[in-house]
Amino acid sequence: MLDTPTNRDTAVTLARAIATDDAFRAALADLIAFPTDSKSAEAPLHAYLAHVAQGFAAMGFETQGYTSEGRPFLVASRVEDATRPTVLGYAHGDTVPGMEGRWAEGRDPWTLTEDPATGRWYGRGIADNKGQMLVNMTALQAVLTARGSLGFNIHVLVEMGEEIGSPGLAKVCERLKDRLKADLLLASDGPRIDAGTPTIFLGARGGATFRLTLKRRNGGRHSGNFGGALKNPAMELAHALASIATPTGALRVPGWVPEGVPEAARAALAGLTPAGGEVDADWGAEGLTPAERIHAWNSAEILAFSAGDISQPVNAIPDEAQAVVQLRYVPGIDDTKLEQALRAHLDAQGHGDITITRQGAEFRASATPVDHPAARFAAASIARTHGADPVVLPSLGGSLPNDIFTEILGIPTVWVPHSYPGCSQHAPDEHLPRDLFADATGLMAGLYWDLGAASKKALLGS
Incomplete structure (x- = not known):
């Protein structure tokens, strides 16, 4: 499996370039334009997944839709070699309500807009989770272009109900347990420790x-x-x-x-300032x-x-x-x-x-140990691309359906978030810095490249 610096650098550079191209912005605008509010009976959830399926199909993925507890799901798979490691990706396309009329400067939550003065891109779901999904899809495309293959197998599961507690997700994973069998969950949601610091978290409260x-x-x-x-x-x-x-x-x-x-x-968290610094130290x-x-x-x-x-x-x-x-x-x-x-x-x-x-949706706590081989592998890859070690968090402060992957599918979980604490997630004016997309896409391209050259032992330690 080729892993020369030149080839890896090509994939990382290409990923960053794509993320700054007009076509990337247009693709992001298309995703945001779907008003996929989880709580709306009229939300075009199926149409959104059909659109996403086209993007995966263009990269040689096989796609299949499923329904569970009234919610639609998409599984996109690219299987290259059964002897190579298999990765499970995850994303959600649903959002919280748009909160129309409450955004600054009359912004429409379902239209991608930019503030040239700050370099911020605005739109509902840009941080949670449409923009993060597009980062990972773009990184996969960059590796495919640079290498001609991924070098590993991947299934990507996209759900449309995370914001209301992921109804049906557990049943889908039970039903598709054999198909979704993988060595590692690698997904992106939630915030980095701050906008400029690559971060890994290994589970969720x-x-x-x-x-x-x-x-x-x-x-x-x-x-x-x-x-x-x-x-x-x-x-x-x-x-x-x-x-x-x-x-x-x-x-x-x-x-x-x-x-x-x-x-x-405790060692992993030593010296870290969480929540973008907005903390009361005596609380x-x-x-x-x-x-x-x-x-x-x-x-x-x-x-x-x-x-x-x-x-x-x-x-x-x-x-x-x-x-x-x-x-x-x-x-x-x-x-x-x-x-x-x-x-x-x-x-x-x-x-x-x-x-x-x-009352309301509930998530169970679960996490992969900080010293798990998959966590060390991901951290080393990101450090190689970034030039410095990422922050590794034992758990996300918020909640995600991480337990479904650790308990039902029985795989270690590594999350690489592409948002930041001040993104106004779940509020009016949800946004991400434009430059964050290029940085995050490059990091993921390096990580996917390294997965294509890794052994299962490197991920599992056995």
Whole structure:
């Protein structure tokens, strides 16, 4: 298998050049133009996958569509040699709502636009996840052009429901377990540690959301005539919420607190500044750095808290209070008992009247070890292209369906993100810096090239 510096450099240079070409921008604009809002019944999900399938077919991939739990899926495969390593790629084409009318300067979320002053490209899905998918497709094309083949086998699974919890993904992977058999998941989603630093993460924190409800009576009661003699559910729920964490944000719920940060994870996170630097160093678990708190620990957040009408408060004790609490958690927690742990904690604090219900999409925590051969291989490849070591994170701070790949398909997972913390993901004005596309595409071309010259032992260590 050819692996001379000249050939590898050719692939990397070509990838970067393609990513700065007008044709790349046009291809990205075409992807963004599909209003693939997960929550919209009219979203053209099938049409989007048909369009993506054409792009894979042009590179010699065989494509097949599937449906599971009412959601469409695409599998694109290029099998060159069964004795060579096989990679599983993953992407999602669905997005959060466009939030039309809330974008700056009247931007249309479904139209790719550029701010010449900042070099930013705007559009819904550009960061999450259409732009990242196009980066990887472009890098594959560059390797095919430079080498004449990939040198490895690849299946790419594209789903259209990640933003609503990936319905049907687990069933598709169970159903296609033999077809999707691979040595490694290599995919791109989420942000880098910052825009200029190549990053790898090896899994994702789990996410579980709970609605807490305390109803005391039907209708409010006059705050003067009844105040001091009737229980106030808003006050009670506020105390219950305050019991979940210390005044500085450290978790207090037994069963929600990890046993500790693994030494390998601690070493990987040493000296890192997470979340683009937007952190409060004195918030969260004591004795941990902000990077450890986000990428190797658990956190609970109050997403919403409601009682009465905040826009028009009246002199009345509210009859009901509600809050939504979300837990993000790392592997090692018994996630079958998260609700029971919260129930026991609230009961012990004297809040047994509060009702707990699970809400929204959930992801399980899972991660590949920091010292896994596949992680070391990917890090070395990116360092070779970039000229410096990438940041390696044990887990993404957010949540992804990583557990489906590690548990159902049984393969190690390596994620190479092409976004950055300030991209306004899930908000108006979602964007990416134009220059990030060329950098990311070059890194992926180098990684795909190296996979084409690697042995299965280099990826699996056995």
